Amino acid sequence: MSLARSKAAIVGVGELAPIRRTVGESTLGMLARCAALALTDSGLEKAEIDGLLVGPQVGETPQHVPATMAEYLGLMPTMSNVVDLGGASGLGMIWRAAAAIEAGMCEAVLCVIGNHRNSDAPRSPNRNPIREFDVPFGASGANVAYALLKQAHMAQYGSTDADFALIAHWARANAQLTPEAIFYGQPASVDEILASPMIAAPLHKFEIVMPVAGAEAVIVTSAKRAKDRGMTAVHLLGAGEKITHRAVSQAPDLTSGPLKPSMARAFAQSGTRVQDMSLLSLYDCYTVMVATTLEDSGICPPGGFGAFMRDHDFGPAGRYPMNSNGGQLGFGQPDLAGGMVHVVDAVHQLRGTATGRQIQGAELALVTGNGATMSEAVALVLGADV
Amino acid sequence: MTNLTDINVPGPTTIPLTEPFWDAAAEGRFILQLCGGCQQHVFYPREICPHCWSGDLHWVPASGQGTLKSFTIVHRPGHPGWMAVTPYTVGLVALAEGPTMLSHILGDAPQVGQAVGFAPTNIGGRVLPCFRIITSQTTPKGDLA
Numbered sequence: 001m002s003l004a005r006s007k008a009a010i011v012g013v014g015e016l017a018p019i020r021r022t023v024g025e026s027t028l029g030m031l032a033r034c035a036a037l038a039l040t041d042s043g044l045e046k047a048e049i050d051g052l053l054v055g056p057q058v059g060e061t062p063q064h065v066p067a068t069m070a071e072y073l074g075l076m077p078t079m080s081n082v083v084d085l086g087g088a089s090g091l092g093m094i095w096r097a098a099a100a101i102e103a104g105m106c107e108a109v110l111c112v113i114g115n116h117r118n119s120d121a122p123r124s125p126n127r128n129p130i131r132e133f134d135v136p137f138g139a140s141g142a143n144v145a146y147a148l149l150k151q152a153h154m155a156q157y158g159s160t161d162a163d164f165a166l167i168a169h170w171a172r173a174n175a176q177l178t179p180e181a182i183f184y185g186q187p188a189s190v191d192e193i194l195a196s197p198m199i200a201a202p203l204h205k206f207e208i209v210m211p212v213a214g215a216e217a218v219i220v221t222s223a224k225r226a227k228d229r230g231m232t233a234v235h236l237l238g239a240g241e242k243i244t245h246r247a248v249s250q251a252p253d254l255t256s257g258p259l260k261p262s263m264a265r266a267f268a269q270s271g272t273r274v275q276d277m278s279l280l281s282l283y284d285c286y287t288v289m290v291a292t293t294l295e296d297s298g299i300c301p302p303g304g305f306g307a308f309m310r311d312h313d314f315g316p317a318g319r320y321p322m323n324s325n326g327g328q329l330g331f332g333q334p335d336l337a338g339g340m341v342h343v344v345d346a347v348h349q350l351r352g353t354a355t356g357r358q359i360q361g362a363e364l365a366l367v368t369g370n371g372a373t374m375s376e377a378v379a380l381v382l383g384a385d386v
Numbered sequence: 387m388t389n390l391t392d393i394n395v396p397g398p399t400t401i402p403l404t405e406p407f408w409d410a411a412a413e414g415r416f417i418l419q420l421c422g423g424c425q426q427h428v429f430y431p432r433e434i435c436p437h438c439w440s441g442d443l444h445w446v447p448a449s450g451q452g453t454l455k456s457f458t459i460v461h462r463p464g465h466p467g468w469m470a471v472t473p474y475t476v477g478l479v480a481l482a483e484g485p486t487m488l489s490h491i492l493g494d495a496p497q498v499g500q501a502v503g504f505a506p507t508n509i510g511g512r513v514l515p516c517f518r519i520i521t522s523q524t525t526p527k528g529d530l531a
């Protein structure tokens with residue numbers, strides 16, 4: 001079933017365990033280790049990799065990123081590019097890889113993204129509108145933007161702090177099934193989440209991801225090659241993308257985002273509905289991002305995420321397993337690779353290799369990525385090789 | 387308690403295109419770009435109108451009135467220079483002319499939907515276009531200290 005509708009096959013994944021700090025690492029080196037894990041996982045030969053998609057590497061390699069990465073890995077790709085969509089970058093790579101293969105530009109694409117967290121990590125030097133018109137008023141960083149989004153949701157719908165805390169609670173609960181997760185061994189109750197320090201009201205500390213070093217790699221090839229070679233595949237069945245703004249002040253809507261049309265397109269392309277999903281692998285930089293994504297997906301009405309969260313079990317055995325590795329709220333956010341964490345977890349679930357947290361009979365997954373201030377969105381529907 | 391005037395924080399990174407906006411605010415005036423092509427106001431300042439791509443943008447006096455679309459009370463700021471004045475409020479102001487602007491919000495107990503008014507305020511040695519919550523008892527007034 002999946003093969004006929006497949007746009008491309010994911011045949012290998014690699015992941016470096018999240019770590020709070022690194023010493024003396026290079027991002028290039030971490031990405032290379034992660035790429036090697038994905039290649040081994042795929043069973044492909046290095047010489048077969050002829051496409052390369054990478055993320056931005058702030059500070060270390062500001063320009064010529066694909067050439068620098070290709071040279072480091074000893075690759076000479078016939079298609080390469082940077083995908084710069086914040087937390088949606090990893091997902092944006094997957095459909096771009098499929099499109100490049102379909103266009104005849106290459107046959108096997110390495111998609112790799114990650115970052116070190118050395119103490120000397122450079123901050124990005126901005127001189128663009130968000131720097132000129134937001135920062136001078138005390139609005140540096142993403143916390144302020146997502147606090148504004150959460151406050152807007154609470155004001156519009158009467159959603160409560162406890163509703164949002166349930167999202168973080170489930171992330172921590174699922175992280176207990178994932179030994180690599182940064183919050184493994186640290187579950188958190190709703191009360192503990194609400195008692196965590198106020199960062200930017202109404203945002204509490206435990207509603208915000210922990211920044212970590214890490215890397216994620218995915219190898220995409222054609223469904224035909226995957227089948228001919230007898231590879232274990234997960235299929236890309238549908239994708240959608242939308243970019244609406246950069247600064248939160250320019251957002252067309254504070255309680256619904258560009259994931260709404262992105263998910264609609266991914267469902268339409270794949271002929272699926274959100275209710276068909278075995279796994280919801282939803283980008284969760286902040287609790288409010290999950291709340292808005294649930295509502296934008298149509299699984300609950302606008303303003304209805306709190307009741308939906310209270311009514312369901314989001315563990316691997318529940319009706320709607322969500323972020324089964326803990327998501328970024330439980331696993332950690334490896335910088336711009338955050339979106340790819342959700343892809344890699346979905347791939348494990350759909351090929352039955354999610355050891356210790358496997359969803360029985362997992363066939364379909366919705367994966368979402370989000371960048372900047374609910375600005376950059378990519379949604380994917382992935383299917384098992386059945 | 388540290389005054390906003392005394393904090394050491396990053397100011398606006400102006401370019402010639404945007405200087406009139408900041409200069410006006412420093413003189414206690416609030417101005418916006420108006421598009422001659424589609425008659426819509428534009429914020430932040432641009433070289434072409436984002437609605438119709440006309441290059442016919444000119445500065446006009448604006449009302450300085452708006453409503454609070456959302457707000458956050460910042461306890462752990464992203465820039466360390468702001469720590470001395472925490473907690474402070476940042477909000478999204480839906481300007482009466484149409485565009486939304488992020489700004490520093492003065493006044494107690496903000497609520498979404500409240501009216502706010504232009505309140506030029508000295509932050510770190512520069513007078514910036516902040517906004518103050520309007521209650522029945524107050525008229526918006528800057529803190530030019």
Ligand SMILES: [Zn+2]
Nearest residue numbers: 421424435438
């Ligand atoms: Zn216009």
